């Protein structure tokens with residue numbers, strides 16, 4: 661994997677998060693890690709000189725949330741299409757009940773203050789800079805509450821400062 665500069669990248673952030681999905685992972689070598697699939701999130705800039713940031717949304721029930729809450733960093737991995745089956749599994753089973761990472765055979769790499777997967781095509785190393793729970797009173801449209809929160813289990817959003825981007829090859833470079 662080589663480090664790339666976000667200014668040299670070419671990709672569609674909408675399809676990358678929404679269609680390709682990502683794995684959000686957190687943990688450390690001593691206590692282990694957990695991962696789950698996400699398809700809701702944002703890549704953009706916030707607070708600083710166009711510093712790149714990622715926003716992710718985790719429901720309170722996710723076991724991965726405990727790891728993200730406890731660690732200073734999390735990673736976002738973009739996987740090849742060939743991992744769709746594994747990503748569907750990682751997005752339906754819980755690490756609370758089974759060793760999801762061992763079952764899929766993907767390889768955790770503990771580095772850069774966090775953990776990511778050796779098989780990833782692209783990795784965003786994110787340092788948490790904000791976390792906040794969505795509040796029912798703050799919804800301007802009631803539609804998401806009706807459609808997505810019958811249990812009132814609102815997501816916590818995390819803003820991560822993207823400190824490093826690792827790429828397997830030149831796929832995401834504007835060359």
Ligand SMILES: Cc1cc2nc3c(=O)[nH]c(=O)nc-3n(C[C@H](O)[C@H](O)[C@H](O)COP(=O)(O)O)c2cc1C
Pocket residue numbers: 681694695696697698699700701717718719721722723724725747748750751752753754755756
């Ligand atoms: C395609 C897909 C996208 C998902 N996106 C999110 C998401 O953005 N936020 C979230 O909290 N859960 C999302 N999930 C659900 C979690 O991945 C799922 O509940 C997972 O089993 C949690 O695992 P854990 O308990 O080991 O953390 C998604 C699941 C799938 C299959």
